[in-house]
Amino acid sequence: MLQMELHSKLKRTNVPPDKVTIPVLVIACNRPTASRPIDKLLQLKSEMLKQNNFEFPIFVSHACDDHATEKVLRSYQDSITVIKPKAPLINPVQSSSLKVFEGYRHVSHHYKWALDQIFMAHNYSTVIIVEDDLDLAPDFLSYFVGAYNLLTQDNTLFCASAFNDNGRLQLIDITRPELLYRK
Template sequence: MARRDPPYASLLTGTLCLLIFVELVWVQLRFASVLPGNQRDAVNSVARDVGVSHAPLHQDPPSLLNPAIIVFCYDRPGYLNQTLTSLAALPELADFTLYISQDGNHTGVQGVIETHRAALAALTAGFESWQRPRVPQLGPRQPGHAWLAQHYKWGLDRLFLKGGHSHAVIVEDDMLFSPDFLTLFMETGWLLDADPTLWCISSWNDNGFSKDHDWDPTRLFRTSYFPGLGWMLSSRLWEELGPAWPQQHWDHWMRMEGVARGRDCVVPEVNRNRNIGEVGANMDRAAFR
């Protein structure tokens, strides 16, 4: 006999979809309200089309209890210097504790951190730098993605389990940031606690091409594909993921259905960070912002 849903199932599903849609439009309105005035019109027109009140524009989103930013780095002092300079220019940095987690003890990287230490300590809610002992868990010839996965596990355990932070924004040492990079997380981070169907906020849109597309810089949307590359997670999610964290290919693991379990990430149409590292085999830098 074919399985039949109870008669109210479609009604519940439709109601849930509507609530999730209205929720995200509310966040778009909030996000648009903190951008320059000439960028708000597109999002406001979306609100009018779906009948959402403009009242949320005058309300503040719930504050993040104790947010942090963690910069993962290894042996690229030139890139790290650019990343830290870009971070230091963000006005919302004062609301975050900043951690720099170094894999090993590369002296050039240490020098860059020391150069920025005083300024970053003054600009943030707190500042620390760490060095992780480089002990391979998969043998001395383990690949680079294994070192990175193991570094993530070590750094996020320290941030959440010892630091007691509520949310963390994860970046790496080859990223530059838009002026509203942290605004995105301040305006949307509360959704991770309010909506169990969401598990991350990302500043990166894999389809955010710079050519032949007319993107709206104020628009946000949900995606089932984990984007990474400048993203936020909550302490509650780390309690779930941390004990099972893989020793390699952490980002591919995040995209497995058994890990994601149908949850989405919120991403912007227009990317809020830019990667300045070497071009990969499957990436054409000229096509991305």
């Protein structure tokens, strides 16, 4: 595992002079509590605007007919952009042995549809993906600012993840929060 210094990247040393826009895509279905990560994103987005030249438009992909979640999403009005497919993303499975995987099929088709919207319909080249049940750390967006700088400078990197199962004490140096681990 390689260690990379993230600290200097967070100090804007390599941030381009123009505004950088990185959309945040929230994948939502049937959790009205999707408001929790959305509220946190709005707070962090506001704080980041004061500190640097990055913008984070929030897109919420809602691919379920869950009225409670839809009501919550509508309450944000113009603070977020809700995208919703016009038709079901998958056809029902005919085989009873495959019905057990129908939820996974729906999720994977939802991700593909939502990413197509971000990359093709809205013409972005970068995205941060958040699921509707995540708790976000106070440094969530600043972490991805640093990761963005690394991704644009090193073509051997494909993506950056904030997935925290690798954050176990035995896997990290707790005295060096500026380190970013590369696998």
